[in-house]
Amino acid sequence: MIFHVLTLFPEMIENGMNTSITGRAIEKNLLQLDVRNIRDYTLDKHNHVDDAPYGGGAGMVMQAEPIYRAYKDLNVKPGTRLIYVTPQGRTFNQEIARELSNEEELVFLCGHYEGVDERVLELIATDYISIGDYVLTGGELPAMVMMDAISRLVPEVLHNHVSYEDESFSDNLLEYPQYTRPEVFEGKKVPEVLLSGHHANIARWRRNQSLLRTYERRPDLLKKVDLDKKDKKFFKEQGIDLSDKK
Numbered sequence: 001m002i003f004h005v006l007t008l009f010p011e012m013i014e015n016g017m018n019t020s021i022t023g024r025a026i027e028k029n030l031l032q033l034d035v036r037n038i039r040d041y042t043l044d045k046h047n048h049v050d051d052a053p054y055g056g057g058a059g060m061v062m063q064a065e066p067i068y069r070a071y072k073d074l075n076v077k078p079g080t081r082l083i084y085v086t087p088q089g090r091t092f093n094q095e096i097a098r099e100l101s102n103e104e105e106l107v108f109l110c111g112h113y114e115g116v117d118e119r120v121l122e123l124i125a126t127d128y129i130s131i132g133d134y135v136l137t138g139g140e141l142p143a144m145v146m147m148d149a150i151s152r153l154v155p156e157v158l159h160n161h162v163s164y165e166d167e168s169f170s171d172n173l174l175e176y177p178q179y180t181r182p183e184v185f186e187g188k189k190v191p192e193v194l195l196s197g198h199h200a201n202i203a204r205w206r207r208n209q210s211l212l213r214t215y216e217r218r219p220d221l222l223k224k225v226d227l228d229k230k231d232k233k234f235f236k237e238q239g240i241d242l243s244d245k246k
């Protein structure tokens with residue numbers, strides 16, 4: 001996977017992405033990171049990247065020219081998706097992460113100030129994606145959030161291949177609680193079943209915990225889960241009536 005990033009703050013992207021699991025994946029060449037400073041593509045001698053909006057109003061707008069020139073310089077294959085990171089986009093989720101992880105390369109455009117000249121977006125943007133209904137100071141953190149979520153779906157970036165099948169959202173269920181040594185911590189014991197070595201019982205307990213957790217914390221997700229007979233029986237035993245949820 002090649003990530004191209006167009007930004008005014010390349011060091012922010014590089015520092016973030018070259019850390020931890022994504023950093024190791026870049027070292028191993030499982031991921032390639034190509035960060036371009038939009039300011040390097042200005043034609044005016046003061047390296048301005050923004051100007052006042054036509055029609056007046058507060059703030060500054062990022063100019064089309066340097067962004068377009070930076071994009072052209074990437075020389076990406078025709079059809080390569082360019083994601084404009086913006087609170088006006090559709091909301092990022094695990095499904096979008098999965099879909100984007102199938103691409104060979106992706107371009108992220110990080111905006112700042114009041115926005116970007118609409119004309120360059122019309123020319124180069126294929127996707128408008130937000131990371132949630134709140135406004136950040138720029139697109140760098142959202143781009144990193146998306147690249148992180150996509151990276152861990154790229155084969156071999158994570159060591160244990162089973163873990164992303166089991167984890168939160170893969171089947172619209174939240175992950176079950178996890179425990180490690182010691183067996184007793186501050187008087188709190190690890191659930192007995194996890195020490196039993198009985199794999200079928202452990203699997204059932206985990207499934208039940210996932211169901212319960214999703215019901216309590218994300219009832220909106222539970223509506224999308226295919227519940228089988230045993231799942232329904234479990235909720236019944238808990239005295240939980242799903243008729244208002246499903």
Ligand code: ADE
Pocket residue numbers: 085086087129130131132133134135136137138139142
């Ligand atoms: N830029 C500023 N806020 C943002 C958000 N919530 N998502 C994506 N890009 C943004």
